[in-house]
Amino acid sequence: MMEVLPVECCMDNLKIEEKQELPPLDISIPSVRARYPRLPDDLKTCNRHYVLGWITSDAWMTDFAMKYHSNPEWAYNLSTVNMALDVLELKSGFRHLTTMTVLPEGIPIPENLDDAPLEQVVALSFTASRYLFWRRPTRAQYKWLSAVFGSEPKWYRDVAPKEHWDQHGIY
Secondary structure, three states: OOOOOOOOOOHHHOOOOOOOOOOOOOOOOOOOEOOOOOOOOOOOOOOEEEEEEEEEOHHHHHHHHHHHOOOHHHHHOOOHHHHHHHHHHHHHOOOOOEEEEEEOOOOOOOOOHHHOOOEEEEEEEEOOOHHHHHOOOEHHHHHHHHHHHOOOOEEEEEEEEHHHHHHHOOO
C-alpha cells in the first residue's frame, strides 16, 4: 500500500525511495462519475478559470516516472513529466490528465506574473467549459489517483485570465 502524505508536505522534497507497488484500481466501485470537491465561491466573479488537480513538481514527476514507467531508459529521449502522465493515465484508465501552472491558494491575483509565485498541478478537470468539467473519471479512477497523490484534488486558479484559456490548447 502506498504511503498517504499530508497535503502540506513539500513535493520538491518528496522522493519515492524504492519502487513500491502502485495501489490496485478497485473495479468493484460502481463506474459512475466521480464527485468533485465543492466549486470555489468566487467561480462566477473570478477572472480565472479553475483547475482541479494535485500540486506536484518536476522532481516528483521525474522520480515517479523513473520508478513506474515500463521503460525508464526512455527518460533520455522523452520528458519525464510526460512519462509520469503516461503511467498515471495508463494505470488509472483516465486518459485526460495534463500538467498546468496555477496560482497558489490564498494569494491575490498578481498584476505581473513574472514576479508571481506559481505552482504546477496534475490536472483532471477545468471550469473552462461544461465539456471539460463533466469529462470526469469514474469513482474508482478518482479514488486511485487520490491514493497515488495522497490526498483529494483541490481547485486552483489558472495562471492566465479567462480570455486567454485557448492558449492552453485544452478543448
